[in-house]
Amino acid sequence: MCVFIVDYTTSMCTPLLSVLTAIRAAILIQNWYRFTKARLETRRRYSLSIFQSIEYADEQDQLQVCNFHFFLYKHPGVSQVVDEGLSLTEFENKIDVPDSYYGPRLSFPLTVEDANALLHAFRNEQLLHARYVLQLLCETRRVLKEMPNITHLSTSYSKEITVCGDLHGNLDDLLLIFYKNGLPSEQNPYVFNGDFVDRGKNSMEILIILFAFLLIYPNDLHLNRGNHEDYIMNLRYGFTKEVSKKYKDHGKLILCLLRDVFSWLPLATIIDSKVLILHGGISDTTDLDFLNALERNELKERIPTTRLSKHIANQNVAGKTQHISSSGSTEPSGSNLPPDHALEEWKQILDILWSDPRSQNGCTPNKSRGGGCYFGPDVTAKLFERYNLKMLIRSHEFKPEGYEISHDGKVITIFSASNYYEEGSNRGAYIKLNPELIPRFVQYQVSKYTRRQNLQERVGTIESSALKSLREKIYAHRSELTSAFAQYDLNSTGRISVSDWAAAMESVLQLELPWRMLRAQLVQMTPNGEADYMSCFYDLKIGQPTKEPALVETLCRYRRDLEIIFNIIDKDHSGLISLEEFGQTWKLFASHLGIDMYDESLDKLVLSIDYNKDGHIDFNEFLEAFHVVHRLEKKANS
Amino acid sequence: MASRKDGAVAEIEKKIIEAFEVFDHECNKTVDVREIGSIVRSLGCFPTEAELHELLAKVEEEEPTGYINLEKFLPVMTKVLLDRSYQPIPEDVLLHAFEVSLKRIFIKTKCLFCLSGEPFTEEEMEDMLSTALDPETNTVRYRDYISMMIVDET
Numbered sequence: 001m002c003v004f005i006v007d008y009t010t011s012m013c014t015p016l017l018s019v020l021t022a023i024r025a026a027i028l029i030q031n032w033y034r035f036t037k038a039r040l041e042t043r044r045r046y047s048l049s050i051f052q053s054i055e056y057a058d059e060q061d062q063l064q065v066c067n068f069h070f071f072l073y074k075h076p077g078v079s080q081v082v083d084e085g086l087s088l089t090e091f092e093n094k095i096d097v098p099d100s101y102y103g104p105r106l107s108f109p110l111t112v113e114d115a116n117a118l119l120h121a122f123r124n125e126q127l128l129h130a131r132y133v134l135q136l137l138c139e140t141r142r143v144l145k146e147m148p149n150i151t152h153l154s155t156s157y158s159k160e161i162t163v164c165g166d167l168h169g170n171l172d173d174l175l176l177i178f179y180k181n182g183l184p185s186e187q188n189p190y191v192f193n194g195d196f197v198d199r200g201k202n203s204m205e206i207l208i209i210l211f212a213f214l215l216i217y218p219n220d221l222h223l224n225r226g227n228h229e230d231y232i233m234n235l236r237y238g239f240t241k242e243v244s245k246k247y248k249d250h251g252k253l254i255l256c257l258l259r260d261v262f263s264w265l266p267l268a269t270i271i272d273s274k275v276l277i278l279h280g281g282i283s284d285t286t287d288l289d290f291l292n293a294l295e296r297n298e299l300k301e302r303i304p305t306t307r308l309s310k311h312i313a314n315q316n317v318a319g320k321t322q323h324i325s326s327s328g329s330t331e332p333s334g335s336n337l338p339p340d341h342a343l344e345e346w347k348q349i350l351d352i353l354w355s356d357p358r359s360q361n362g363c364t365p366n367k368s369r370g371g372g373c374y375f376g377p378d379v380t381a382k383l384f385e386r387y388n389l390k391m392l393i394r395s396h397e398f399k400p401e402g403y404e405i406s407h408d409g410k411v412i413t414i415f416s417a418s419n420y421y422e423e424g425s426n427r428g429a430y431i432k433l434n435p436e437l438i439p440r441f442v443q444y445q446v447s448k449y450t451r452r453q454n455l456q457e458r459v460g461t462i463e464s465s466a467l468k469s470l471r472e473k474i475y476a477h478r479s480e481l482t483s484a485f486a487q488y489d490l491n492s493t494g495r496i497s498v499s500d501w502a503a504a505m506e507s508v509l510q511l512e513l514p515w516r517m518l519r520a521q522l523v524q525m526t527p528n529g530e531a532d533y534m535s536c537f538y539d540l541k542i543g544q545p546t547k548e549p550a551l552v553e554t555l556c557r558y559r560r561d562l563e564i565i566f567n568i569i570d571k572d573h574s575g576l577i578s579l580e581e582f583g584q585t586w587k588l589f590a591s592h593l594g595i596d597m598y599d600e601s602l603d604k605l606v607l608s609i610d611y612n613k614d615g616h617i618d619f620n621e622f623l624e625a626f627h628v629v630h631r632l633e634k635k636a637n638s
Numbered sequence: 639m640a641s642r643k644d645g646a647v648a649e650i651e652k653k654i655i656e657a658f659e660v661f662d663h664e665c666n667k668t669v670d671v672r673e674i675g676s677i678v679r680s681l682g683c684f685p686t687e688a689e690l691h692e693l694l695a696k697v698e699e700e701e702p703t704g705y706i707n708l709e710k711f712l713p714v715m716t717k718v719l720l721d722r723s724y725q726p727i728p729e730d731v732l733l734h735a736f737e738v739s740l741k742r743i744f745i746k747t748k749c750l751f752c753l754s755g756e757p758f759t760e761e762e763m764e765d766m767l768s769t770a771l772d773p774e775t776n777t778v779r780y781r782d783y784i785s786m787m788i789v790d791e792t
Binding site: 029 | 678738
């Protein structure tokens with residue numbers, strides 16, 4: 001509905017010329033309008049590209065941290081074991097719920113009233129008390145333990161099954177799904193396909209809701225494990241922080257119990273023996289029978305793939321599969337390497353939690369994730385033939401429309417976290433599967449704005465957010481970039497060609513992005529069309545002292561890794577490491593790296609790090625320690 | 639100089655490849671044929687719909703598959719950029735076009751855009767109106783609209 005300024009005073013015999021002029025004008029405008037639309041679409045695409053490249057690059061980076069933690073975990077005295085004997089009543093006795101608490105008070109066995117109370121509470125941003133969380137987790141573990149690795153469902157009784165993908169802590173999306181599609185019940189079964197946690201700020205609440213419905217309707221609410229249902233991922237991507245912040249003293253126990261619960265989550269669901277639902281994808285070696293038979297709870301976190309590739313190499317050399325069983329246990333006896341059988345189990349699980357479909361045939365290692373593989377239509381076809389399947393439903397990959405169909409209709413990706421990267425970045429979706437196993441897609445998008453932003457505004461929001469992340473990465477690699485630029489600038493003029501600038505950016509940051517398109521936003525140009533490369537770093541206000549820019553940049557880049565390492569050492573998540581803990585861990589670290597460490601020098605090191613001499617090391621002191629190392633290194637190299 | 643020219647051509651080719659890859663979801667050097675318009679325009683060209691169809695005819699396979707290959711697209715697009723085809727519309731011409739189409743005609747503007755020229759689809763008309771229309775006065779402040787949509791393309 002619109003009204004333009006229209007003048008009816010001209011006579012009806014307006015000359016033809018006037019009309020023709022108007023039409024010519026219209027063509028110009030239509031042409032120009034389509035240009036601006038295309039430009040907007042391009043900006044939207046490359047913004048999403050930026051987000052995704054940075055996300056995948058981050059996931060790869062943390063491989064190193066995985067390495068270290070795997071090593072830590074396998075050492076006695078360091079790993080945490082949760083008492084199997086913990087029961088509901090023990091929590092009731094040990095943890096007191098004050099009268100001042102007005103949140104939901106759960107009573108087991110749970111009923112629909114409890115679920116409604118939880119939904120109501122979370123809509124009002126209340127927290128569930130730690131005692132109930134622990135009781136809930138305990139019960140959930142008990143129920144999950146009874147379930148097989150692969151759940152078999154049927155669409156009998158004309159029930160439609162709803163399949164949801166990644167939620168990543170977006171409570172609004174879950175509430176919207178329940179609003180549109182109804183709560184889980186015997187008449188309304190759901191499958192949630194992993195990645196319930198991390199990134200969003202309500203991962204805990206999502207888990208609580210899903211586990212509550214699982215307990216109430218164990219035959220109608222099904223959960224598959226995702227790659228983010230993993231302690232290490234949680235350390236990096238925010239879930240651990242969320243729990244520690246919300247539950248403080250009880251956070252540690254909750255996280256411990258969660259780790260166990262995650263490892264008991266089923267790996268896959270099969271509907272009517274025809275539709276396979278799992279989080280990531282498949283590989284050319286995926287063996288559903290093997291997967292169904294393994295001990296899924298032994299495999300808590302992703303292990304470093306460097307060990308895996310060695311294992312696979314060994315297999316190839318030997319020419320046959322080696323299965324060294326060590327009295328049925330997958331724990332290493334004394335050496336650092338788990339037996340080959342355990343590694344095979346790891347690989348199978350890694351493949352189904354991390355792989356992505358691609359349109360090229362074949363099965364190649366998934367370079368951007370650093371785990372799992374890229375699988376082509378031929379791999380899908382072969383698996384379908386082997387197990388008589390009709391469809392594969394998976395999640396794990398962001399999709400702007402919330403879903404995507406590939407491999408000629410055989411593979412569906414379903415992603416349920418709308419606005420994943422930024423307000424307006426994408427829709428979420430869920431699948432309704434009818435008894436004929438025909439999928440129907442429902443899309444949605446939550447919005448914090450009451451007025452829907454128009455496309456122009458939405459793209460603007462996404463673009464500035466993406467560019468902000470990109471600029472942070474640029475800042476973190478400042479010195480590397482500067483020397484890369486200098487290599488092209490032989491006469492030290494401060495200017496290089498756009499082509500050289502783009503090449504330098506790509507090789508240092510290792511991100512495949514349309515640099516020439518982004519150039520205008522990232523670097524200033526000289527009048528003769530060259531790039532003033534140091535202008536990349538102007539206007540980057542990062543809140544750090546600029547005493548030693550190279551160090552600040554290193555800290556910026558590795559801060560996240562250091563934070564994770566710190567959190568690993570800080571087992572009770574108190575924000576402080578005792579000097580002894582630090583010493584122990586450092587020794588392990590040093591032996592892992594093959595460095596000799598003398599006790600006296602370790603003592604000195606530890607004491608020197610505790611700057612304020614309070615007997616503990618906090619995160620800032622931890623960072624400072626690396627400051628010292630960096631200074632000494634620089635001295636040695638200068 | 640031959641080398642400088644080659645350098646310029648190489649640079650143009652890289653630009654085209656970049657633009658192409660933004661729309662190449664699967665990273666397999668093909669894009670959906672419906673995205674060609676966006677790619678050509680993202681490189682700074684203003685082809686009319688008719689001109690786009692001509693271009694498509696040159697880059698499509700003999701038996702249209704719905705996908706366009708980079709190797710067919712690259713030489714054609716390189717020529718387009720070197721020849722400076724599909725020039726942009728200068729701002730003053732655009733302004734004048736808005737003035738003409740919005741004032742003193744007896745055809746309602748919506749009709750004009752949706753039924754004549756290279757007609758807008760319902761969607762396009764809806765989108766343009768939602769951005770351009772000033773809800774308070776129910777008019778199009780076309781100067782503001784133009785300056786809002788023009789991005790510094792240098």
